[in-house]
Amino acid sequence: MTFDAEQFKENLTARLRRQYGKDISQANKHDLFDAVSASALEIIMPNWMETRKAYEAKPTKQLCYLSAEFLMGRALSNNLINSGIMDQVKEVLKGMNINYDLVEDEEPDAGLGNGGLGRLAACFLDSLATLEYPGHGYGIRYQYGMFEQHIEDGYQVEYPDNWLKHRDPWETKRSDLAVTVKFGGQIKYGKTPDGQDRFYLENAEEIIATPYDMPIVAYGSNTVNTLRLWQASSPNGFDLQLFNDMQYHRAVERQNDAENISRVLYPNDNGPMGKELRLRQQYFFSSASLQDLIHHYVNTVGTDFSKFHEYHVIQLNDTHPVVAIPELMRILLDEYNVGWDDAWNVVTKTFAYTNHTILAEALEKWPIDVFQRLLPRVYQIIEEINRRLVIELRQKFPEDYYNQNHMAIIHDGKVYMAWLAIHAGFSVNGVAALHTELLKTQELKNWYTLYPEKFNNKTNGVTQRRWLLSSNPELAEFITKRIGHGWEKELSLLKGLEKFADDEASINELIAIKRHNKEKLAEYLKHTQNEFLDPESIFDTQVKRLHEYKRQLLNVLHIMYEYNRIVEDPSYNPPAHTYIFGAKAASGYRRAKAIIKLINAVADRVNNDRRVRGKLRVVFVENYRVSVAEKIIPASDVSEQISTAGYEASGTSNMKFMMNGALTIGTLDGANIEIVEEAGEENAFIFGLKADEIIKMKSEHTYNPQKYLDRNPQLAKVVNQLVDGTYDPSGMLFKEIHDSIVYGVEGQPADVFFLLADFDSYCQAQEQIAKEYADQKTWARKCLLNIANSGKFSSDRTIEDYVKDIWKLKKVTVK
Ligand code: 26Q
Numbered sequence: 001m002t003f004d005a006e007q008f009k010e011n012l013t014a015r016l017r018r019q020y021g022k023d024i025s026q027a028n029k030h031d032l033f034d035a036v037s038a039s040a041l042e043i044i045m046p047n048w049m050e051t052r053k054a055y056e057a058k059p060t061k062q063l064c065y066l067s068a069e070f071l072m073g074r075a076l077s078n079n080l081i082n083s084g085i086m087d088q089v090k091e092v093l094k095g096m097n098i099n100y101d102l103v104e105d106e107e108p109d110a111g112l113g114n115g116g117l118g119r120l121a122a123c124f125l126d127s128l129a130t131l132e133y134p135g136h137g138y139g140i141r142y143q144y145g146m147f148e149q150h151i152e153d154g155y156q157v158e159y160p161d162n163w164l165k166h167r168d169p170w171e172t173k174r175s176d177l178a179v180t181v182k183f184g185g186q187i188k189y190g191k192t193p194d195g196q197d198r199f200y201l202e203n204a205e206e207i208i209a210t211p212y213d214m215p216i217v218a219y220g221s222n223t224v225n226t227l228r229l230w231q232a233s234s235p236n237g238f239d240l241q242l243f244n245d246m247q248y249h250r251a252v253e254r255q256n257d258a259e260n261i262s263r264v265l266y267p268n269d270n271g272p273m274g275k276e277l278r279l280r281q282q283y284f285f286s287s288a289s290l291q292d293l294i295h296h297y298v299n300t301v302g303t304d305f306s307k308f309h310e311y312h313v314i315q316l317n318d319t320h321p322v323v324a325i326p327e328l329m330r331i332l333l334d335e336y337n338v339g340w341d342d343a344w345n346v347v348t349k350t351f352a353y354t355n356h357t358i359l360a361e362a363l364e365k366w367p368i369d370v371f372q373r374l375l376p377r378v379y380q381i382i383e384e385i386n387r388r389l390v391i392e393l394r395q396k397f398p399e400d401y402y403n404q405n406h407m408a409i410i411h412d413g414k415v416y417m418a419w420l421a422i423h424a425g426f427s428v429n430g431v432a433a434l435h436t437e438l439l440k441t442q443e444l445k446n447w448y449t450l451y452p453e454k455f456n457n458k459t460n461g462v463t464q465r466r467w468l469l470s471s472n473p474e475l476a477e478f479i480t481k482r483i484g485h486g487w488e489k490e491l492s493l494l495k496g497l498e499k500f501a502d503d504e505a506s507i508n509e510l511i512a513i514k515r516h517n518k519e520k521l522a523e524y525l526k527h528t529q530n531e532f533l534d535p536e537s538i539f540d541t542q543v544k545r546l547h548e549y550k551r552q553l554l555n556v557l558h559i560m561y562e563y564n565r566i567v568e569d570p571s572y573n574p575p576a577h578t579y580i581f582g583a584k585a586a587s588g589y590r591r592a593k594a595i596i597k598l599i600n601a602v603a604d605r606v607n608n609d610r611r612v613r614g615k616l617r618v619v620f621v622e623n624y625r626v627s628v629a630e631k632i633i634p635a636s637d638v639s640e641q642i643s644t645a646g647y648e649a650s651g652t653s654n655m656k657f658m659m660n661g662a663l664t665i666g667t668l669d670g671a672n673i674e675i676v677e678e679a680g681e682e683n684a685f686i687f688g689l690k691a692d693e694i695i696k697m698k699s700e701h702t703y704n705p706q707k708y709l710d711r712n713p714q715l716a717k718v719v720n721q722l723v724d725g726t727y728d729p730s731g732m733l734f735k736e737i738h739d740s741i742v743y744g745v746e747g748q749p750a751d752v753f754f755l756l757a758d759f760d761s762y763c764q765a766q767e768q769i770a771k772e773y774a775d776q777k778t779w780a781r782k783c784l785l786n787i788a789n790s791g792k793f794s795s796d797r798t799i800e801d802y803v804k805d806i807w808k809l810k811k812v813t814v815k
Pocket residue numbers: 114115116117118120266268269270271272273274278356357362364431460648649650651652670
């Protein structure tokens with residue numbers, strides 16, 4: 001993009017003048033963030049407009065990525081880097097005596113997602129634009145994103161994330177493109193004004209969906225794609241009659257009820273949540289997005305829908321937007337008078353479904369009564385889809401009454417959203433090789449028998465623009481100095497670094513870069529939460545949502561074990577080790593919250609014990625989020641990826657750590673398997689039971705956790721310390737955690753996530769880390785080999801895989 005320094009300066013001062021009535025000398029950091037962003041958008045805008053024109057000039061297939069979550073993080077640095085004007089902007093600001101870093105830090109994260117699934121959507125948008133594919137995101141403009149986590153007395157306390165408190169300079173409100181979404185009402189059948197017999201809804205509640213567009217700026221090309229987020233409001237405004245009657249609450253009730261649909265992101269990651277408002281959210285953005293697509297199609301192609309799938313492909317990010325399937329049927333049947341078979345033909349060529357989890361509790365199912373009341377016509381259409389499916393099932397599985405019942409979209413009083421997606425979609429994909437295999441052979445085995453051709457794997461990836469180029473500029477420069485530019489758009493070029501593995505100067509430089517990143521993180525944590533970190537120590541990091549299957553508890557049990565060992569044996573002198581945690585727990589997930597309290601209790605004890613000072617430290621980073629990940633990951637030596645094998649569909653932070661030269665301690669789960677395949681087993685610390693071993697023990701009921709306690713007195717001691725007053729005088733706070741591993745609680749067997757079985761093996765892997773870290777050069781060599789072999793884990797590769805096998809998009813060059 002062309003950059004005119006004078007023009008930029010002028011835009012900046014004009015924005016300050018118009019929006020805030022201030023000149024540069026009066027502007028505070030926030031004003032500056034807003035003005036710099038607005039001025040950058042001014043530069044991006046012509047390309048955004050050109051991109052739209054290019055897509056319209058020659059209609060080609062467009063991808064619609066439908067997702068309830070887009071975990072975008074901050075936009076400013078990303079957009080400046082991608083549009084190639086970062087250096088120039090910094091230069092201009094420097095000339096005006098403005099420190100860019102302070103401006104950057106003013107931007108709130110767009111935290112419109114929970115974790116992996118939401119961040120994956122954000123990485124995909126970056127790759128789609130950069131690879132010049134016409135692909136757009138569609139989601140919800142939550143007024144409140146992922147909650148803000150405070151730690152008070154060691155407990156997680158949630159505060160609303162009011163990220164739109166100040167206006168968001170990146171978004172454009174498009175009132176001209178608003179649509180109506182209908183809820184409830186009664187189904188009627190009758191004549192339309194033009195004399196057609198149709199189904200329609202009477203007395204339905206109407207909600208306005210207004211789109212807000214965000215630019216998705218390509219790196220190194222002119223493409224600017226769109227993330228379109230819908231906001232809900234009432235068409236009726238507030239009720240003046242009631243207001244005049246002094247019934248102030250009731251006067252705004254309707255408006256509030258409508259706005260509640262896009263009020264807040266549900267903070268459940270991989271968890272159950274059968275709330276009606278959530279279904280409202282899902283239908284709201286699915287319906288609005290489809291209406292948008294249909295308008296586009298009708299305007300560019302016309303009302304012959306037989307070619308719809310040649311112009312639109314819709315990727316469903318998990319089951320959250322699956323209600324779009326019957327909604328497209330409804331629009332075609334009821335609004336465009338298409339017959340059932342023709343409509344079904346369109347639908348089955350348009351939708352593709354990604355599964356992100358094999359946890360049973362995350363597979364969405366809605367009670368029939370809730371569904372039917374909220375979306376009567378959509379429900380009726382699902383019934384018809386189901387009726388036809390059941391006929392197919394009887395033919396395919398004669399006499400197999402289990403499958404005939406269990407695979408029905410509607411059974412046991414519920415609507416099974418995943419079944420609807422698999423049946424109606426043309427593609428079903430898992431997110432890592434192991435995950436896809438487990439879908440085929442375990443969770444979705446019956447569906448794989450019915451539709452083997454639909455199943456495929458798409459191993460996740462992350463964008464190196466945000467997770468390396470932007471977040472780790474020193475490492476980026478190290479790379480470019482050795483292999484030149486190009487890796488920013490073709491990550492497999494990193495392979496060229498391998499030849500520096502035995503180059504002393506390179507290894508020393510790599511060590512110095514990691515060291516500097518560690519110092520910067522230490523400084524940041526000193527500043528934000530008054531934590532002291534020793535950059536000499538191993539930075540051993542586990543940052544991800546808190547979930548039992550991710551086994552933060554295994555990490556903590558090992559820390560407790562280390563602590564005992566150092567205290568009991570003064571001659572034991574391991575290298576200094578800092579354990580860093582960052583994790584949010586779903587607000588209703590009691591045991592996850594207890595684990596956060598435990599981490600903080602252990603930190604409190606360990607960090608205040610002179611006997612282990614300089615050897616062991618535990619830090620819980622408050623309010624972990626994208627912008628904090630960007631600081632933690634480049635500063636980490638060890639990446640904790642320790643889920644029970646078979647449970648983590650893929651993981652994506654594992655890839656970010658690898659790219660930034662951290663060594664993985666992990667189980668053979670999710671994408672860890674492929675990471676080790678690329679990096680070499682000798683360059684990671686792999687431990688624990690394998691997925692097939694876990695599956696076998698589960699199905700044969702042969703796991704006996706007590707055996708491990710009997711066998712290992714140190715482990716027994718640590719487990720007992722959960723309740724003996726060591727970390728909590730009452731002995732009660734961690735009793736449920738204790739009981740869940742030792743006895744089993746709530747009808748579950750003991751230790752469902754196999755912590756005790758993997759404990760020994762995890763300790764050995766940690767011991768190996770301590771040993772190998774002592775030899776800095778050998779360690780850094782392994783880091784370099786990890787970086788050099790991380791090319792596969794670029795989301796650019798993932799997107800090309802989707803394009804080739806599922807989406808069949810063509811690149812569109814924007815002039
Ligand atoms: C479901 C029903 C009701 C309310 C909420 C939900 C819900 C919300 C979020 C269910 C699941 C999620 C998020 C899941 C998720 O983030 N999964 C992760 O996806 C990553 C990207 O594919 C993988 O790398 C991770 O392994 C997987 O856990």
